[in-house]
Amino acid sequence: MTTIGFIGLGIMGSPMSGHLVAAGHAVRGFDLNADSVAKLVAAGGTAAGGVADAVAGADVVITMLPDHPQVEDVVLGDGGVLELAAPGTLLVDMSTIRPETSVAVAEAAASKGIRVLDAPVSGGEAGARQASLSIMVGGEEADFAAARPLLDVVGKTVVHVGPHGAGQVVKAANQLMVGGIYALVAEAIVLLEASGVDAKAGLDVLAGGLAANRILDLKRETMIAREFAPGFRIDLHHKDMGIALAAARQADVALPVTGLIAQLIAAGRARGYGSLDHSALLKVIENLSGRA
Structure with a gap:
């Protein structure tokens, strides 16, 4: 079992987090929409009161956010993931954002001993619900190998495509x-x-x-x-x-x-x-x- 902090429980993140719960992982999720958090709790997950609560004690933090400003705020901002996560934590950003933002996140994380992957997905809501997403992953090969068991829970085609930013x-x-x-x-x-x-x-x-x-x-x-x-x-x-x-x-x-x-x-x-x-x-x- 892996302890996962999941930030962003929208159209895509909600079913994805549910699949991870069903696979036996401990998922603590946060979203600005209370109904989305309640849905995760109903599926067997745990509600997080904010980013700090989602990150605390997590082995892996997954973010699924609308665009790069939200990723920059949640990950790089004050009280963000990089400030709160313990060294060795694996951050998997599954948002679709600019490649340069993914590279900037990886560079900032490296100085804190936090591992990062950019892992955007294709397949839409149907793919998220059916756990059949295509996932294109950028980052270090060893970190991809560590994340692979989790990515296989939500995706059908999971490929390491290159260094940081390549997934985007x-x-x-x-x-x-x-x-x-x-x-x-x-x-x-x-x-x-x-x-x-x-x-x-x-x-x-x-x-x-x-x-x-x-x-x-x-x-x-x-x-x-x-x-x-x-x-x-x-x-x-x-x-x-x-x-x-x-x-x-x-x-x-x-x-x-x-x-x-x-x-x-x-x-x-x-x-x-x-x-x-x-x-x-x-x-x-x-x-x-x-x-x-």
Whole structure:
């Protein structure tokens, strides 16, 4: 049994922490939302009254937070994880943030004898609930080996991809690809329907050929039905595309398609779709085609 402090019990963190409890670990969780903490307690975990309470006595601290400002506050700020955690503690940040923030956290932690991994995830709410997430991990190989048993509880594909920050770069690549595929599936639906072709029949065929992809597998029916209940919100994908574009600038590479997809996602957010699932890019394409 490992004692885990889990900070951030939102859409992703709540089921992930529950899986760790079910696997026999002692999980003490903190979130600003009291209902989320209560859900962990109902699953067999323990409520933490704050960051200090979550960190106290923990072998491993896991953070699952919305963006880099929250990670910087919780980890680097006064009364944060690095100030409170004992030397030897393993900090696994599973948030999706800028690679440079992950590197800065690792550098600050090293002086305190705290080990750090950046381990962002892909798979959305469904993947978190099904414990089938893909987890891309940056950091030291030995620390990855130490965290692997816990990561295997919440993920299906768990890969060490390189040094500190590498996990965030891989996540940025994931998000630019996901956004691009959503946009193309949306364009396919608009083209099929505008041409008088049954979109379901058309996408069923595409899903069995070279155009097959996970988004077609999981989302084609809800997209055709215009059901956009959030599994991963456009607001969050907008944030992630900013990370991807910043990473491209840092690496001094041109990603022209990524730039276009980022603008389409920004347009969806500007039109008030930010709280919808990112498959609502279909609404943006329909707007552009005058078919909304």
